[in-house]
Amino acid sequence: EEEEEEEEEAGGVRITPQLLKASTGEFALESILLLRLRGRGIAHLGCLGDCANLEWLDLSGNAIAQLGPLAALKSLAVLNLARNRVASLEPLGSCRNLQSLNVAGNRLSSLQQLRCLTGLRRLESLRLRDPLARLANPLCAAPAYRAALADMFPGLKAIDGERVSGRGSELYQLCRDLDSSLGRGVGTGASTEPPRAAQPWVEAGFWEPRPPRRSSIMEEAYKQFGEVLQECRELSRRADDTIAQAERALSGRPDPNSYVF
Numbered sequence: 001e002e003e004e005e006e007e008e009e010a011g012g013v014r015i016t017p018q019l020l021k022a023s024t025g026e027f028a029l030e031s032i033l034l035l036r037l038r039g040r041g042i043a044h045l046g047c048l049g050d051c052a053n054l055e056w057l058d059l060s061g062n063a064i065a066q067l068g069p070l071a072a073l074k075s076l077a078v079l080n081l082a083r084n085r086v087a088s089l090e091p092l093g094s095c096r097n098l099q100s101l102n103v104a105g106n107r108l109s110s111l112q113q114l115r116c117l118t119g120l121r122r123l124e125s126l127r128l129r130d131p132l133a134r135l136a137n138p139l140c141a142a143p144a145y146r147a148a149l150a151d152m153f154p155g156l157k158a159i160d161g162e163r164v165s166g167r168g169s170e171l172y173q174l175c176r177d178l179d180s181s182l183g184r185g186v187g188t189g190a191s192t193e194p195p196r197a198a199q200p201w202v203e204a205g206f207w208e209p210r211p212p213r214r215s216s217i218m219e220e221a222y223k224q225f226g227e228v229l230q231e232c233r234e235l236s237r238r239a240d241d242t243i244a245q246a247e248r249a250l251s252g253r254p255d256p257n258s259y260v261f
Helices: 002-011 017-024 068-072 090-094 111-117 145-152 170-182 216-251
Strands: 034-036 042-044 056-058 078-080 100-102 125-127
Touching (some): 017 034, 090 111, 111 145
Parallel strands (some): 034 056, 056 078, 078 100, 100 125
C-alpha cells in the first residue's frame, strides 16, 4: 500500500508557491488566510505548511494520502479533506485550533486512527460519512461507530452533519463528571473509602472571556460582497450611459408625422 501511495503521489500535482500565489493572488504565503484547492489532482501537499496563518482550507476531491505539512498549520480552524486517500490523521493532532474536520470518503478503517485528535479541545464538528455525496470510510460500516465517536470526543457538537444529543453531548458529559465527583455507583452500603475531593465541572479559565479572533471566512465574505456590489454599480452606470445614448439618437431623428404626402 505504501508503494502504491508513493506512485500516486509521484504522478499527481504538487503544491508549490507558484500554484498558491496564482490561486489566491497573495504575494506572501503567510498572508493566505483562506484557500480552496478542490479537485486539482493534488497528490502532495508540498509547501502548504508555509502558509502559517491559514484558517480555512478545502482540499476535497484530490488524491492526497500524506498530511505531514498540515502539522505546521497552528491557526487552521476549518479543514475539508473529503474524497481523498487519507489513511492516517496523525499530523492533524498538532492543529490545536481545528474546529471543523471533514474526512468523508477516505481510507480510515479503525476508530483507533482517530485517537490522535482527542487532544483538539476546539473540535466541534467531525464528518466521516456524507450520504448525499455517497462518501464514507471503512470504519463507518460498524453499526455503533457514531456512539463510539461521541464517547471518544465529548466536546463534539456535530457528527456527520447531525447535531449530537444524548450520550456524548456536553450535558451528558457534565452529568457524568458530576456523578463521578459525587462518588455514585460504588454500592448501596456505606463506603469504607475516604471521601474524594470534589472535582471542578469545567477546566480552569473556562468562564474567562476569550479575546475576539478575526475570522478569515467573514473577511472573505465581506470582500466578495464588496466586489459584487462594485460590479453592480459599474453595470448600472453602463446601463445609464446606454439609455442616454439611445435617447439622444432617438431625439435626433425627424418626426414621421411632420411629413406631408
